Amino acid sequence: MIDLLGTHYNYLVFVALVAIGLYGVTASTNLVKKIIGLNIFQVGIFLFFVTSGYVDGAAPPLVGHGSGPYASPLPHVLILTAIVVGVSLTAVALALIVRIYEAYGTLDEDAIREVQLND
Amino acid sequence: MTDAIALLVVVPIVLALAPIAFGRLWNRTGWLAAVVAALAHLGLALVVASQVAATGRFTYAVGDYAPPFGIELVADGVSATLALLVSVVTLAVVIYARRAGPDSNGFYSGLLLLTAGISGVFVTGDLFNLYVFIEITGLATYALVATGRSPDAALSSLKYLLVGTIGASLYLLGVGYLYISTGTLNMADLAATIPEVGYDSPLVLTGFGLIVVGLAVKAALFPLHTWQPDAYADSPDSVTAYISALVSTAAAYALFRIIYAVFTPAFDAAAPFALDALVILAAVSVVVGSVLAVLQSDLKRMLAYSSVAQFGLIVAGFAVANATAVTGGLIHLVGHAIMKAGLFVGVGALAGVAGGRTVDDFAGIADRAPVTSAAFAVLAFALVGVPPAVGFAGKWHIVLGAVEGGRWGVAVVAVVSTLLTLAYFARVVERMYFREAPIDASADADDSTVGDNGATDGTLASDGGSEPSSDDAAGISTEAKVVVVVAAVGAVVLGLFATDLVAVFEPVLEVYFE
Numbered sequence: 001m002i003d004l005l006g007t008h009y010n011y012l013v014f015v016a017l018v019a020i021g022l023y024g025v026t027a028s029t030n031l032v033k034k035i036i037g038l039n040i041f042q043v044g045i046f047l048f049f050v051t052s053g054y055v056d057g058a059a060p061p062l063v064g065h066g067s068g069p070y071a072s073p074l075p076h077v078l079i080l081t082a083i084v085v086g087v088s089l090t091a092v093a094l095a096l097i098v099r100i101y102e103a104y105g106t107l108d109e110d111a112i113r114e115v116q117l118n119d
Numbered sequence: 120m121t122d123a124i125a126l127l128v129v130v131p132i133v134l135a136l137a138p139i140a141f142g143r144l145w146n147r148t149g150w151l152a153a154v155v156a157a158l159a160h161l162g163l164a165l166v167v168a169s170q171v172a173a174t175g176r177f178t179y180a181v182g183d184y185a186p187p188f189g190i191e192l193v194a195d196g197v198s199a200t201l202a203l204l205v206s207v208v209t210l211a212v213v214i215y216a217r218r219a220g221p222d223s224n225g226f227y228s229g230l231l232l233l234t235a236g237i238s239g240v241f242v243t244g245d246l247f248n249l250y251v252f253i254e255i256t257g258l259a260t261y262a263l264v265a266t267g268r269s270p271d272a273a274l275s276s277l278k279y280l281l282v283g284t285i286g287a288s289l290y291l292l293g294v295g296y297l298y299i300s301t302g303t304l305n306m307a308d309l310a311a312t313i314p315e316v317g318y319d320s321p322l323v324l325t326g327f328g329l330i331v332v333g334l335a336v337k338a339a340l341f342p343l344h345t346w347q348p349d350a351y352a353d354s355p356d357s358v359t360a361y362i363s364a365l366v367s368t369a370a371a372y373a374l375f376r377i378i379y380a381v382f383t384p385a386f387d388a389a390a391p392f393a394l395d396a397l398v399i400l401a402a403v404s405v406v407v408g409s410v411l412a413v414l415q416s417d418l419k420r421m422l423a424y425s426s427v428a429q430f431g432l433i434v435a436g437f438a439v440a441n442a443t444a445v446t447g448g449l450i451h452l453v454g455h456a457i458m459k460a461g462l463f464v465g466v467g468a469l470a471g472v473a474g475g476r477t478v479d480d481f482a483g484i485a486d487r488a489p490v491t492s493a494a495f496a497v498l499a500f501a502l503v504g505v506p507p508a509v510g511f512a513g514k515w516h517i518v519l520g521a522v523e524g525g526r527w528g529v530a531v532v533a534v535v536s537t538l539l540t541l542a543y544f545a546r547v548v549e550r551m552y553f554r555e556a557p558i559d560a561s562a563d564a565d566d567s568t569v570g571d572n573g574a575t576d577g578t579l580a581s582d583g584g585s586e587p588s589s590d591d592a593a594g595i596s597t598e599a600k601v602v603v604v605v606a607a608v609g610a611v612v613l614g615l616f617a618t619d620l621v622a623v624f625e626p627v628l629e630v631y632f633e
Contacts, residue, residue: 018292022285025281025285031277034281035281038281038284038285041285041288042284042288045288045291045292045295048292048295049295052295052298052299075295075298078247081247081251082250082291085251085254085258088258089254089257089258089280089284092258092261092262092280093277093280093281096261096265096273096276096277096280097277099265099270099273100270100273100274100277102270103270103273104270112274116271
């Protein structure tokens with residue numbers, strides 16, 4: 001078990017990040033904190049992909065840089081795309097939050113619900 | 120001409136830039152760009168469809184990188200039909216939006232990005248590429264929902280963004296599990312390599328679970344539907360019509376591809392509990408969605424919950440895992456898109472005359488807007504499943520397939536859902552046709568003479584009904600009327616030609632169920 005912790009700590013970090021992120025999205029009533037939680041959740045998944053391409057003691061997959069085994073570059077490339085998607089999502093989310101703050105004067109979910117009920 | 124399949128995605132994306140680039144020069148740029156894109160999309164979809172009809176399934180290697188290393192686009196009977204559906208719905212919504220708005224260039228940019236994303240979902244043959252298109256679809260949808268004027272629209276959009284992103288991320292994680300176990304992302308290649316890893320491998324099963332849950336969030340199955348009623352109710356009418364017709368449809372289609380092109384029916388044979396669980400999720404969604412729809416007084420919310428139920432039915436058809444039920448699911452997927460888009464445009468148009476969009480506001484509306492009301496009623500009964508409309512053809516095949524597969528539960532749920540669908544539409548149609556219009560609501564109508572007609576005497580109003588052109592002009596634009604009527608006619612005609620639709624889907628499914 002200790003052995004597993006030592007060799008697979010990257011996967012444990014992935015699980016921890018995903019769990020922390022999901023907790024942040026669901027438990028916090030502050031909209032900005034929800035977005036932060038969402039980002040942590042996504043970063044956890046990115047770490048999972050990136051770490052899966054890593055091979056212990058492997059060479060970079062370039063001609064003239066040692067012989068096999070090579071580390072897999074594909075997951076890294078995929079995650080570059082996914083990071084771009086994540087940044088766009090955060091931008092849209094923050095733009096929406098600015099509009100919500102202008103309309104309700106608060107970022108707290110419960111307070112917004114009270115404003116809606118009073119209208 | 121095979122480039123047409125890639126252009127289905129490229130053309131709307133490029134034209135999405137036009138409203139932003141030239142919007143300041145002429146403020147109608149957005150609408151014009153959207154019309155051009157919709158017509159070009161229709162032409163390209165017809166080219167793809169004719170090629171599929173001539174030669175059957177064909178693939179396209181993006182950038183000439185041979186699959187499985189490069190990204191592959193796939194055209195077959197199912198994806199070509201759905202690409203055509205995208206063109207038709209886009210064209211209809213753009214025509215409707217000319218008068219109904221939202222009248223901004225940003226809206227048309229978002230709409231075209233959404234068109235590109237959905238087209239991409241329908242034609243891609245690569246799991247990661249599918250993720251990217253799902254996220255483009257998602258991003259464009261969040262932006263479009265937020266074009267609603269009320270601050271509630273922004274809040275609904277943010278709620279959708281949070282839930283939708285978690286769904287898409289779970290899908291991505293599932294794809295990661297499959298990639299780690301097989302080393303490939305190409306759908307056809309995965310179908311060959313997953314059996315080598317073993318269908319009962321924990322990695323493969325977990326990957327399947329994560330992908331299905333992620334897509335179920337996007338397709339809005341109960342209990343993952345929480346984003347959907349708010350998003351539909353707070354969006355402008357043209358946006359609701361578009362996203363109700365295509366966004367969940369794209370997710371359900373992705374689910375169909377994952378189950379049959381990636382996991383294949385052999386997976387169902389090896390691990391039957393996976394699809395059993397999906398059948399239960401779908402069946403619960405049908406019943407709860409229908410009951411919630413019956414409880415709504417706001418018509419847009421009622422139609423939104425109705426979508427939860429209908430997508431439950433479609434996914435149930437996919438999960439029953441025999442060719443008849445899957446055909447039923449696909450027919451209902453196409454039919455639902457046409458009927459729901461028509462119904463939402465109908466609600467938007469009639470609400471303008473009625474002065475509100477609750478069930479009670481619609482009392483007596485048939486006298487004031489006979490043509491639109493009649494088309495709305497036809498669409499409502501088509502969705503209930505009255506033959507010969509397309510709603511009947513879809514449900515019939517799903518029930519038939521469920522009985523063939525020994526899934527009596529699904530058959531019972533489908534029949535019960537039909538009764539519940541009738542329950543929530545019958546009360547609307549009953550109010551539209553057999554109740555007197557409240558006097559204050561009549562005064563809200565744009566045309567004062569029509570308002571007097573409705574208020575003073577029932578016979579006068581029905582006299583007006585014989586001259587729909589003058590009477591219907593109250594507050595409904597010609598565009599809206601045309602779109603609703605075409606949707607109603609389309610739903611019936613598609614039902615009459617349902618056997619041809621079955622023939623189009625058959626070669627695709629034959630490969631999966633050989």
